[in-house]
Amino acid sequence: MGKNFQHGFLDYPVYAFSENYPHGHVEDWHHHDRIQMIHTLSGVIRIQTDEGIWITPPGRGVWIPANKPHALLSSGGVKARGVFISPCARENLVNECRVIAIPALLRELMSSAMEIQTAIQPNSRNQRLLEMILDEIELLPTLAFNLPEPQSQKLKLLCQEVKANLSINWNLEDTADYLHMSSKTLARHFQKETGLHFSHWVRQAKLMQAMIDLAMNKPILNVALELGYDSPSAFSAMFKRETGMTPSGYACQFPTTQ
The missing domain is CATH 1.10.10.60 (Homeodomain-like)
Structure with a gap:
């Protein structure tokens, strides 16, 4: 991980995180058991997989499927936030890397989700907030900032x-x-x-x-x-x-x- 990694409440199908990557930060090949969506607030993230390379400029996001081996390189000093999502959280979640647009509503929802530090109660505001993140994620448009291999x-x-x-x-x-x-x-x-x-x-x-x-x-x-x-x-x-x-x-x- 980079520096200053923080996250919201972990024990739910979706949780938010924030992280800073210094310029030139490298993460060697690895994978996560959840889908990772990274939204860059500043800097550029370069994600490499066997299928190609994806570049995430400021204000955009990158979608990395669960258990997808990938490597990461940051340029310009990266401030990022995002979410980890259980592959079973919703049906038909995309199972390939892509660069995505991040609308203002989703940015604010992720920011609010960072503040959740307690167990998610059924029918609570926090549960509705996290479910709304999943609603918005299903609608994200894809951007052509990738280089297929x-x-x-x-x-x-x-x-x-x-x-x-x-x-x-x-x-x-x-x-x-x-x-x-x-x-x-x-x-x-x-x-x-x-x-x-x-x-x-x-x-x-x-x-x-x-x-x-x-x-x-x-x-x-x-x-x-x-x-x-x-x-x-x-x-x-x-x-x-x-x-x-x-x-x-x-x-x-x-x-x-x-």
């Missing part, structure tokens, strides 16, 4: 190389030639294994690295050039289109590191 070794190695060299122009035709296959074959296999077109996956990889770099207070010009954009304006247009925020507006959420 292919399953074949050849495409896994390709994706690792792309992530290590994001300044390169990874277009489909040249990449297919590099792999000694046709562009149609690469496009078909990549779509089948990741659910994304190759160009979309590369754009997502750049976006997610940008979110981490900006949280670490890297200058926007440097981030743009390191990700292969010809100009800060081209990078800014992509970033705003994908996140709804300008890079400078996003970066202002993070305190300057010393």
Whole structure:
């Protein structure tokens, strides 16, 4: 766990927690016997599973199924709160990782649930509060801040190389030639294994690295050039289109590191 971990009353199908992660905090592969939903108030959390990577910017949340092995990396100094949920608390709870929007009502409900420190009495306000959290969770919209991982070794190695060299122009035709296959074959296999077109996956990889770099207070010009954009304006247009925020507006959420 990170620093300053606190929680509400534990003996119920859902309970709230809060936690601070210092910049650069790492949690190696582990899992929980409950579903974990983490809401970031500040900083960025990077969650990795066998299926891919999920990035949670400020104001969003990440959903991690029960018993799902995952690793965690924090950037920018993270303040988080969230809930642990029994997999049996409701029917049809999502059983895959995803980044989610966190509406204002759910934020306030989780904050109130943190104050519960006594046993939950039937038909009490506290029970209704916790059940309302479950009601709201069933309605959460999914956001596209994830990077799915292919399953074949050849495409896994390709994706690792792309992530290590994001300044390169990874277009489909040249990449297919590099792999000694046709562009149609690469496009078909990549779509089948990741659910994304190759160009979309590369754009997502750049976006997610940008979110981490900006949280670490890297200058926007440097981030743009390191990700292969010809100009800060081209990078800014992509970033705003994908996140709804300008890079400078996003970066202002993070305190300057010393």
